Amino acid sequence: MPKVFFATDLHGSEVCWRKFLNAAKFYEADVLICGGDMTGKAMIPIVEENGHYTVTIASDRQVVSAGEVGDIESQIRRRGYYPLHVTPERLQVLDENADVRKETFRQIMLDGVRRWMDMASEKLRGSGVRLFVCPGNDDEMEVDDVVRESDMVELGEGRMVEIDGFTMISTGWSNHTPWNTHREETEEKLGERIEAMAKQIPDSARAIFNLHCPPYRSGLDEAPAIDSDLKLMHGGRALRPVGSTAVRQAIDKHQPLLSLHGHIHESKGAVKLGKTLSINPGSAYEEGILMAAVINLDAKKGIKSYQLVNG
Amino acid sequence: MADTTMGTAGARPTLFLRNATGLVKAWSTFDAFVYSFWSVNLITLGLYGMSYVYTVPDGQLLAAILVFGLLTTFLVVTYAMLVAVMPRTGGDYAWQSRVLGGGLGFVLSMTGWWFTLFLWAPIYANILVVQFFSPLAYTLGWTGVATFFTSKTGIFVSCLIVLAFVSIVVTLGMETYARIQKVCFWIGLAGLAVVCGLLLFYSQSDFQNAFNREATSLFGAPANAYQGTIDAASKSFGGSSFGTFAFGPLLLLLPWLAFYLLWPNWGATLYGEVRGAKELRKPFWSMFAGLWVTVAMVALVVILINKTIGWNFYQSANAAYWNNLFAVQGAPAPPVPIWPYPVMFAGFLVDNHLFQALLIIVMGLWFFGWAGTLFLSSTRVIFAAAFDRVLPSWAASISAKRRVPYGALILMIVPALVISAIYAYRPDFTSVFLDATAVLALTFLATVVAAIILPWRRKDLYEASPIARYKVAGVPLITVVGVITGLFLLFMLYEWSFNPDNLYGTSLQKTPNSVIYFVATYVVAVVIYVAARIYRSRQGIDLARIHHEIPVE
Numbered sequence: 001m002p003k004v005f006f007a008t009d010l011h012g013s014e015v016c017w018r019k020f021l022n023a024a025k026f027y028e029a030d031v032l033i034c035g036g037d038m039t040g041k042a043m044i045p046i047v048e049e050n051g052h053y054t055v056t057i058a059s060d061r062q063v064v065s066a067g068e069v070g071d072i073e074s075q076i077r078r079r080g081y082y083p084l085h086v087t088p089e090r091l092q093v094l095d096e097n098a099d100v101r102k103e104t105f106r107q108i109m110l111d112g113v114r115r116w117m118d119m120a121s122e123k124l125r126g127s128g129v130r131l132f133v134c135p136g137n138d139d140e141m142e143v144d145d146v147v148r149e150s151d152m153v154e155l156g157e158g159r160m161v162e163i164d165g166f167t168m169i170s171t172g173w174s175n176h177t178p179w180n181t182h183r184e185e186t187e188e189k190l191g192e193r194i195e196a197m198a199k200q201i202p203d204s205a206r207a208i209f210n211l212h213c214p215p216y217r218s219g220l221d222e223a224p225a226i227d228s229d230l231k232l233m234h235g236g237r238a239l240r241p242v243g244s245t246a247v248r249q250a251i252d253k254h255q256p257l258l259s260l261h262g263h264i265h266e267s268k269g270a271v272k273l274g275k276t277l278s279i280n281p282g283s284a285y286e287e288g289i290l291m292a293a294v295i296n297l298d299a300k301k302g303i304k305s306y307q308l309v310n311g
Numbered sequence: 312m313a314d315t316t317m318g319t320a321g322a323r324p325t326l327f328l329r330n331a332t333g334l335v336k337a338w339s340t341f342d343a344f345v346y347s348f349w350s351v352n353l354i355t356l357g358l359y360g361m362s363y364v365y366t367v368p369d370g371q372l373l374a375a376i377l378v379f380g381l382l383t384t385f386l387v388v389t390y391a392m393l394v395a396v397m398p399r400t401g402g403d404y405a406w407q408s409r410v411l412g413g414g415l416g417f418v419l420s421m422t423g424w425w426f427t428l429f430l431w432a433p434i435y436a437n438i439l440v441v442q443f444f445s446p447l448a449y450t451l452g453w454t455g456v457a458t459f460f461t462s463k464t465g466i467f468v469s470c471l472i473v474l475a476f477v478s479i480v481v482t483l484g485m486e487t488y489a490r491i492q493k494v495c496f497w498i499g500l501a502g503l504a505v506v507c508g509l510l511l512f513y514s515q516s517d518f519q520n521a522f523n524r525e526a527t528s529l530f531g532a533p534a535n536a537y538q539g540t541i542d543a544a545s546k547s548f549g550g551s552s553f554g555t556f557a558f559g560p561l562l563l564l565l566p567w568l569a570f571y572l573l574w575p576n577w578g579a580t581l582y583g584e585v586r587g588a589k590e591l592r593k594p595f596w597s598m599f600a601g602l603w604v605t606v607a608m609v610a611l612v613v614i615l616i617n618k619t620i621g622w623n624f625y626q627s628a629n630a631a632y633w634n635n636l637f638a639v640q641g642a643p644a645p646p647v648p649i650w651p652y653p654v655m656f657a658g659f660l661v662d663n664h665l666f667q668a669l670l671i672i673v674m675g676l677w678f679f680g681w682a683g684t685l686f687l688s689s690t691r692v693i694f695a696a697a698f699d700r701v702l703p704s705w706a707a708s709i710s711a712k713r714r715v716p717y718g719a720l721i722l723m724i725v726p727a728l729v730i731s732a733i734y735a736y737r738p739d740f741t742s743v744f745l746d747a748t749a750v751l752a753l754t755f756l757a758t759v760v761a762a763i764i765l766p767w768r769r770k771d772l773y774e775a776s777p778i779a780r781y782k783v784a785g786v787p788l789i790t791v792v793g794v795i796t797g798l799f800l801l802f803m804l805y806e807w808s809f810n811p812d813n814l815y816g817t818s819l820q821k822t823p824n825s826v827i828y829f830v831a832t833y834v835v836a837v838v839i840y841v842a843a844r845i846y847r848s849r850q851g852i853d854l855a856r857i858h859h860e861i862p863v864e
Contacts, residue, residue: 015775019861025862042328056325060780078775084327095324105329179330219709225486239485239714268698269707287397288775290861294849304849308698310409311861 001299002164005029006213007292008262009219009283011137012040012080012109017116019290019311024129026311027294031163032129033156035262036136036172036212038116039109043082044090046072053300080285082108095236104138113143117150124152130163134158136212137183137264138173156210160197166206166257166297169197174213174263175244179225191246198254205275205302207256214261215248215273220280222267241265251276257302258295281308325789342489342667343578343594347601349684350577353609354503354677355438358653360570361613364632365626366550366814367563373613375564380606382565385796387602389762391595392575392789396765396776402579403758404692408699410761410768413857414844417701419838423754424692425722426832428685430475430747432727433734435682436469441650441677442627449529449649452660455651461734470731473682474724480683481690482715483668486682495680503608503674506657510615515658518619521659522647529664532646539646541627547642548630553622559641563615566803566815570748573755575602577688591777612653639743655720690719699857701843742822743829749807749817756800763793771860 005023010016015067017038024032046069047054053064055072057079064072073083084104088095094101120131134156147155155159156170173183173190185193194211199208214220219241242264249271251259259278268282268291281293288310298304332484351357364372391404408416416735440460448457459465480488513521519537526536533539541550575598616625628651634642649655654674658667694716697707708718733740764774766787773779773787781788806815844854 015863017773018863022862022864026859027856042326043327045324047323060777061325075775081326088323091323094327101327102329105327139684176715181330220713233321241714270698271708286853289772291399305847305852307847307857308851309857311859 001297001304002030002166003028004031004033004163004208004295004297005292006033006035006210006260006279006295007281007290008035008036008260009265010034010080010290011037011138011283011285012077012112013285013288014074014077014080014116015288016080016285016290017119020292021120021123022132023290023292023311024124025129027309028131029294030288032131033168033210033260034131034133035210035260036134037138038113038133038135038263039139040082040112042080043084043105043108044076045084045086045094046076047086047091049088051082056214062156078288082112084108098184098198105262106142106257109140110142110146113146114149115136117146117153117164120152121152130154132161132168132170132210134170134172134210134212137174137177139172140182144259149306154193158193158197160200164207164297165299167201167203168207168208168210169194169195169201170210172212175246177242187244187246190244191249194250198250201254204256206247207254207258209247209251209254209256209259209276211244211247211250211259211261213247213263214243214280215251215259215278216243216245216280218243218248218273219271220261220267220269220278221264223264224266248273251278260293260296268308270306277303277306279306279308339400341597342471343597343606344600344682346578347575347598348604348797349492349496349601349681350574351572351590351605352677353571353605353612354654354674354679355442356574356682357605357609358612359438360567361609362629362651363567363570364564365548365551365630365633367567368549368626369496369555369557370560370564371553372564373553373610374556375561375568376572376609376613378561378608379565379568380603382795382799383572383575383602384599385792385799386573386759387595387598389759389789389796390579390600391591392581392778392792393758393762393765394594395591395778396769396772396789399603402688402692403754404695406761407730407757408857410765411757413699413701413854414840415757416761416839417696417840418833420692420754421836421839422752422829422832426726427579427750427754428689428723429727429730430744431685432473433466433470433487433563433731434744435685436466436473436731437615439473439678439682440466440469441652442652443671443678445649446652447657447671447675447799450664450671452529452653452664454805458530464487467732467735467761470735471710471728473685474581474727474731476679476684477683478720478724481686483842484714485687491683492680495676496764498673499680501671502654504675505670506654507611507615509657509660510612510619510653512728513619515619515621518656519602520620521662524662525667526647527658530647530649532842537624540631541624543643544627544631544634547634547639548627550623553617553704553826562802563806563810563814566748566806569803571754572602572605573748573752575599575605576755577684616653619660620653625651627655648710654776686720686723689723690716693719699854701840701854709823738758740828741825742816742825745816746807746825749804750832751799752804752807756797759793759797759800763790763797765789771863784821833852 005027007020018274023026023029038173053069057075076083083241090147124131131153133153144155144157147153157172160169171193173185173193175187175190176184197202214291221241223242225240255275259276265283267280270279279293284291292309294309295306296304329393360455393767397406404416404420407420444460445457460469522537523535527530631645635644659668694707697704698700706722707716709716778789783791807817808819808820
């Protein structure tokens with residue numbers, strides 16, 4: 001019976017993606033599932049000028065030689081950011097022109113996803129391991145096309161797939177957030193999106209709901225409260241449930257065997273919602289730590305065991 | 312595509328951000344400072360802990376406070392660096408388990424943050440009695456109420472009140488309590504300003520007259536209770552001078568000061584929930600400011616106590632109270648049978664009982680704004696262990712409606728009730744409670760050891776962190792500050808455990824009950840971990856693998 005390794009919200013951290021691919025061998029997993037939000041949130045310019053390169057990482061300004069640039073790029077990718085080689089003139093254009101900035105960001109992100117797909121093919125080809133990716137609300141729509149091009153990685157979004165006798169449905173869409181990201185919609189529409197897939201499931205007792213957004217008031221959706229200016233309230237100690245009511249209703253109604261979530265990095269946990277085991281492994285992509293869940297599925301027991309791991 | 316934003320340093324942009332979930336603006340360092348400031352609470356823990364320094368009469372308290380502040384700064388730097396490397400919920404547990412190993416991390420952190428925190432409930436209760444219930448009751452003329460809280464049942468009731476208060480706070484949620492804390496913070500500071508103002512503007516002779524007046528009025532003491540207190544203490548205490556300075560006694564004061572000044576890092580178990588904590592300067596400045604603002608305030612309060620209350624009288628009052636309570640041979644009851652509360656003494660300077668009561672109530676906010684977080688850090692550590700499957704998953708359960716972490720709360724409250732009953736009805740277990748500071752210091756020491764070896768044990772994490780660039784003569788700064796902090800903690804642990812005069816009431820040879828209790832807690836922790844390993848193994852879960860690094864290449 002399949003052993004599933006689930007991680008989510010890698011946000012461009014190449015170290016985490018490499019660990020994710022290696023987890024198949026490390027945990028002897030048969031199925032890898034990446035729950036969404038693959039792409040990074042920032043690009044860091046490496047400015048080439050007079051034969052040297054200037055870069056600022058975590059408020060630390062460094063001037064390095066050409067031989068050291070590779071190491072700098074690795075540091076940037078490790079944090080989930082994209083290194084961007086520019087001249088001072090190009091930097092100025094990016095600074096002043098929002099459209100150029102957007103396009104540059106889009107290109108560098110898609111290149112990053114292609115790079116990851118290539119790594120997956122190289123690592124998993126011939127291993128028998130299946131790898132599912134379902135882009136999340138922070139991932140642009142074009143990411144799906146890049147994933148579809150891969151011969152090793154299967155796109156999960158909007159599909160029902162069979163995994164050794166179990167059925168999985170997936171979506172990376174979320175309810176609305178204060179950041180107005182790429183895959184957000186009303187609870188009503190999100191509910192319709194999930195229901196369109198869920199109603200095709202032959203047996204809920206062998207179903208996996210891979211839904212990026214966690215269910216509302218499940219304990220997997222507690223995020224620090226922010227004010228209208230996006231500032232954390234009460235030093236980040238005030239937590240609010242921000243999950244989706246549509247996701248919650250879908251789980252309550254269909255009672256799948258397992259539901260996998262992400263989106264809220266701080267809200268790591270595993271809870272039982274009726275007959276459903278719901279898991280959010282959390283995310284610590286900035287430190288290069290891969291937070292994940294290992295789930296042993298069993299034909300008779302459904303879920304034989306599960307474990308939240310940090311690697 | 313969503314709009315992009317931009318970070319800059321100087322004239323050039325250094326970072327381009329796009330709109331994405333979770334990108335919030337600056338975390339308020341002030342909020343974290345308030346948490347740290349509460350943790351080294353100069354009124355509740357501070358005045359209570361310093362009431363024992365009469366045991367080192369030649370120790371210069373002001374100098375000792377500054378030395379302690381300096382040494383604890385290294386602890387602050389160590390913890391801030393750990394937060395910057397691994398801003399994980401669970402703090403000590405997360406760091407120890409990931410650097411030292413899961414089993415060792417579990418045993419060392421659980422004994423400190425779980426089993427030892429039970430002991431703090433009665434300590435909090437005692438502080439509530441001596442700083443709030445008793446002085447308020449005496450001031451209002453409710454002598455029966457005041458004496459009730461000195462009885463065994465009264466002590467147990469005070470423990471129940473503290474546990475009920477903590478439970479209510481947890482049930483209300485941290486957001487509500489954070490609001491309450493802010494109100495308590497500002498009103499408490501105003502109250503402290505009034506106390507300092509009274510001590511500043513009145514003279515020592517004014518205080519002597521005021522003390523003698525209120526001693527008779529409130530406590531029925533004979534005339535000149537000021538001198539009577541000094542005389543009562545003199546049977547078991549040789550007196551103390553504020554100007555005395557000797558290095559050895561100064562060092563002996565440090566373990567007493569640890570009772571309140573060792574905790575600026577108390578909130579470190581929560582930093583994992585705070586975005587922005589990865590930047591070293593934020594956790595550092597919040598803890599550093601919490602520590603040094605407190606050190607400055609304590610220094611001011613100590614100087615004012617010396618000026619107006621009189622150092623020898625204040626220490627004599629402490630000696631007379633504690634020596635009589637602990638039945639030290641030849642120690643008579645002091646004429647004013649109440650813990651020498653400097654706030655109450657300052658209130659005496661105004662000949663109005665209503666004002667005095669109001670001042671005690673206002674200063675009581677230092678307790679109520681602080682005590683609610685008694686088990687907060689513990690619940691986070693229990694959560695972390697439950698997520699790792701070492702503890703059962705119900706330990707991390709949260710109620711659906713009010714978001715109450717009832718699993719962790721039960722694991723804290725129920726044992727705390729038992730421990731409170733032992734505290735109230737079995738005085739021979741007193742030393743166990745005095746050890747509460749030492750066991751937490753041992754937990755900190757384990758974390759410090761993890762910090763010292765971090766650059767080698769978790770090289771990848773260290774080198775990718777913002778602290779990797781800080782070195783001293785080629786040695787990682789976290790290792791250097793960790794070694795200094797470790798030596799500081801080892802010195803205090805040695806004194807607590809082996810002081811030949813049993814100065815702190817915790818010397819191992821003189822306190823067999825403590826030794827049994829704490830050995831038992833470590834054994835229980837080991838048993839829980841081994842049992843979890845075996846049980847999870849049967850479920851196909853290898854606990855040893857939880858913290859293993861998945862290869863990158």
